[in-house]
Amino acid sequence: MELPNIISWIAIITLAGSYWFQIYKIHVHKEVRDLSMTYHVLLALGFGILIFTAFVEDSTIFLVKQIATFIPVLIIIGQIKYHDKDHWHSKNDPLCSRCNTENEPDWHYCPTCGQMN
Ligand SMILES: [Zn+2]
Structure with missing residues (x-):
């Protein structure tokens, strides 16, 4: 595997990982009042559309990146809905x-x- 390819896979792990840290933080604090539902819905929509694009372009790395970020954003949307009434105490x-x-x-x-x- 060539260097640009290796760096790209590391970037995908980093990007997807960042969302999982957000998921963990929400899971621990159950606090979502500072998170924008609109932001996350638009993010999921964009990632979702680009999954289709990656599939059409037959790009494995692009497809994996889109799926690896789309799924955690969907989970965050679920957390925002689930913890809607919870407040930091x-x-x-x-x-x-x-x-x-x-x-x-x-x-x-x-x-x-x-x-x-
Ligand atoms: Zn008062």
Whole structure:
């Protein structure tokens, strides 16, 4: 195998691996409020279309890359749906005196009800 080919396979492993680290982080923290559903749906759509292109062009490396990134993005979309109602919880965070919402320690106003804490 030639060097450009080896580097390309390493890049595919790196790219696909990056999504699996995201999946692991979501799995551990169950926090998805900062993740954009639109971004991931468009990513999956683009990767999905390019799977077809790679298949038509008969390019093994391109096909593997598209499938190896398409699948984890689908899993992330599933995680965003599954953890939609979950919220990050830290027992050190103060609760709002009016509405009992968990605030961050450095917040002066509650984002839910506007109470000054
Ligand atoms: Zn409040």
